Amino acid sequence: MIHLPVALVVIPLLGAAVCVLFRRSFIAWTVALAAAWSGFAISILIAVYIMKIGTLSYSIGGWPPPWGIAYHIDYLNSFVLLIVSGIAAVVMPYARTSVNYEIEEDSQAYFYCLLLICLAGLLGITVTGDAFNMYVFLELSSLSSYALIGMGKRRRALTAAYQYLVMGTIGATFLLIGIGLLYNLTGTLNIHDLAHQLAVNNIIGSHNRTLLTAFAFIIVGLSLKLALFPLHLWLPNAYTYAPSVATIFLASTATKVAVYMLLRFCFTILSGGFIFKLTLGKILLIPALAAILIASMVAIFQYDIKRMLAYSSVAQIGYMILGISLATPLGLSAGILHLFNHALMKGLLFMVMGAVNYRIGAVYLNDFRGLGRTMPWTMAAFVVGGMSLMGIPLTAGFISKWYLVQAALEKGWWPVAALILIGSLLAVIYIWRVVETAYFNPAQEMEAESSGEAPLSLLLPMWLLVLANIYFGIDSSIPVELAGRAATLLLGGAS
C-alpha cells in the first residue's frame, strides 16, 4: 500500500522501456494499456485513502525530506492524479484503432513508448513534493509531447512541434531560474520545507526582491506551459496538427498539470496564497478574461474544427485561471473543479474529432455535412460534449460555470460574472455551427456511401466519457467535495 505513489510513476516509465524492447506494435499497445489501467486503479486507491486520512507521504531512497526527494499527496494532488490517469485509461483502448490509422506500422511502438513517458512525466509532476523533481518530470513530459506532436501526418505538425519546443523550453528555463532563486533564499528544494523556511525567516514579509523576481519568473514560465493568453501561441497549431490520440491526451492533461504546478507554487509555498490575494490575483485576472473572450471569438471563425476546439481550450484555461485568481474558497474550488470538467469535455470532443478523421479523413466544417445521419452515435456524443462546453444544466460543464459565476458574484464583481456568461454564449455560437452543419445540411453524395459509423473501439471510450459528463453533471458530489477540500487546504497554508 505504501509503495503505491511510486508505483504510479514507475510503472509507465518502465513500461515505456519495455515498449522499446519489443518493437511489435501490438505488444507495445498491450503494455501501454496495462500501464494506464493499473495507474488508474492505483489513483483510485490513493484517492480513497486520502479521503479518509488526508495526506500520504513517501520518502524515496529512504532519505527523509528535505535531504531526499519525497512524494507528498494531499487532496489537490489526488484530484489531479485521478484526472490524468483516468484520461489515460480511457484513451488507451481508443488508441489501438486510431494510431493504426494515423501512424505508420514501424513507428507505432515508439508512439506508445512516448505516450507512456508523457504519462509518467505528468504523474511524476503531480505526485512529487520536491520542486526540482517537478522540473525534471516537466521536461520529461514536454520532450515526449514535442515528439508526439511532430509525428502528425501533415507537415505543419513539424513546425507546430518546433514552435512548442522553443516556447516550452523558454518556459521551463524561466521556471528553473525561479526555482534557483528560491533555493538561494532558503537552501532547500522540498516544497513544504520551502514554505516553512520562507515563513520562519520572515522572508515573505520583508518584501524581498529576490522572492518577487523568483515568483515572477515561475509564473511567466508556467503561463507559457499552460497556454495563458497571450503566451498561448503554440497551442492552436500543436493541438490541430498532432495525431488524434496525442491531441486527446495532451488537451486533457498537460495544461491541467501546469495549472496544478501554479497552484502548488503560489499557494503551498507561499502559505495560504497571500500574494495572490494581494496583487497577483488581479494581475492574472486580465489575461484570463482576455483568453475567455478573445479565444472564444477567434474560435467562431475557424473552419478546421480541431483548431476551433483548440482555441476553445485556450478560453477554458482562462476560466480556470479566473477561478484561481479570485482566491476565495469558492472561486478556487470552481477553478479546480473546472480542471476536472474540462478534461472530460475536451477529451470527449477530441475523441469525436478522431473518429470523424478516421471515417472521413479530415475535420473541416464542410466534412461534417450530414454526419448527423451517417454517424449518429458520434455526433450525439459531440452534442453532449458541446452542451457541456456551453454550460447547459445536466452536464458537467454547467457545474463549474455555475460555481464560477457564484464566486464572482460573491466578490461583488458583476462585470466578471457577465463576461463569464458572454463566454458561454460565444461557445454556443461555435458549437451550433457544427451541430447545424451535421444535422441540418444534406450529406454530399459520394461521402454518404463511403463513410459509416465509427468502429466500436472508438465509440466505446467516447461514450464512456459521454456518460461521465452526464453523470458528473447530475451528481457532482465527489468532484465538488475533493475540489472544495483542496481549495480549503491551499488557502489554509501548507499542511
Add this chain to the structure above:
Amino acid sequence: MEVFIDIALLTLLCITAMAVVHIRKLFCAIMLLGIFSLLSASMFVNMDAVDVAFTEAAVGTGISTILLLLGMSLTNTREKRPHYQPLFSLVVVSITGAVLVYGTMDLPAYGDPNASIHHHVAQRYIKQSPLEVGPPNMVTSVLASYRGYDTLGETAVILTAGMALVALLGMRRRKVLPMSSSSGCGDYHDMKDHLVLRIMAKIFIPLILLFALYVQFHGDYGPGGGFQAGVIFASGIILYALIFGLEAAMKVVGYPVLRVLAACGLLLYGGVGVACMALGGNFLDYNALAHDPLHGQHLGIFLIELGVGVTVFAIMVIMFYAFASRRGHTA
C-alpha cells in the same frame, strides 16, 4: 589570481556570445557555441564544480556540437539576413534582464560562505555523506543516492530523446558513402584512405574506450560517473564511424543492439529500485540491498551508474546514426 581568471573567462564568454548573435554563417556560429561551452566548463572548474565541468565539456561541447553540425549539414549553412527591426525583441529582453538584475540585489555576495544556501540541507551532504553513503565524491552521493530519483528521471529524458529521434527520423541502412562531403579532396575519396587519420584513429579509439571505462568506475573517487562515461564511450564509436564509414560502424554496433541496450539500461535502474522495494526498503533505498548499509549503498550506486552509462552510450550513438543515415536521403 582566481579573480583574474574569473574576469578573463567572463569577458571571453561575453565576446563569444556576442559573436554567436551576430554571425550568420552557421558553421562558424556552431563552432563558437562549442567554444562557449568549453569556456563555461572552464568557468565551472574555477567555481569548484568539477563534475559539472566534466559533464559540460563532454555533453555540451562534445555531443551538442556534433549533433548541431550534423543538423546543419542536412539543412542550410547560412542564416538569412534579418530584414526587420528587432525593437520588440530588444525591449522584451531588456525588461527581462532588468527584472533579473533587480532580483539579484538581495542575494548574498558571490562566494559568501555565510549565505543561507550553505547552511541548511548542504551541511548534511558534506558532513554525513562519506559516513552514510560512502563515496568521497559528494556529488556522486547526492546524485546517485540522496537524489537518485532525479537521475532516474534524467535517464528517462535521454531515452525519450533517443526514441523521439528514431520516431521522427527513422533509421535506415545506407550504401557505403563517404562521410567527407567535398569531392575536391585530391586523391582521397574516403576518409579511411587518408593514412594519418586511419592510423591515429586506430591508436586513439581503444584509449578513448578505456578512458570511458575508467571514468565510469572511478566516479566515486573523482569527477566522473555514468553520464560522462557513456558520452565518452559513444564518442569512440562516433570517431570510428567518421573515419571508417557509417556502414562499418553499424556492422560493429548495430541499431537493434543499441535499442536493446538503451531499454535495458533504464530497466536496470528501475529494477534496482524495485529490488530495494522487494527487499523491504523504499524505492531506491540501497540500504536494503545488502546486510550492511554501506555495502548496500556501494552496490546500489555501482548498478545504477552502470545503467545510466549504458543508456547514455546507446542513445548517443543512436542519435548519431539517426542523423548520419539521413544524408543522401531524398524527401
Add this chain to the structure above:
Amino acid sequence: MNWVGHYNYWVVIFLMMSGFYVVISRGNMIKKLLGLNIFSTSVFLLYISMGKIHGGTAPILTDNPNQVYSNPLPHVLILTAIVVGVATTAVGLALVVRIQERYGTIEEDEIRAKDDSL
C-alpha cells in the same frame, strides 16, 4: 548592495539575455536552437555561482579535516539540467531536419509564407 560581489551574477544575466534575444528575434531555426543553448548554459552558470564559497574546493573528500567544500547540491541539479538541455537540442534538430525536407527551408518567414499560401 555589493557591486563587486554581484559582478559575476550580472555578467551571467547579460549572457542569458543575449541567448534569449537570439531565440526571440532570429528566424533561422538552427540559430534559435543555438540561442536556446546559450540561454540554458548561462542559467547553469548562475546556479553554480550561487554554490561557490571563497576558499572552498571541489566537494570531494580530502584528508584535510578543516577543508571547506563548495555546496554539492547545485552541482547535482545542473548535471541533470545539462543532460535535459542536450536532449532538447537533439529533438529540436530532428524537427528542423524534417522541416527542411518537407518545406525546403528553415527560415520562419519563408515557412509562414508557404503555409499561408495554401
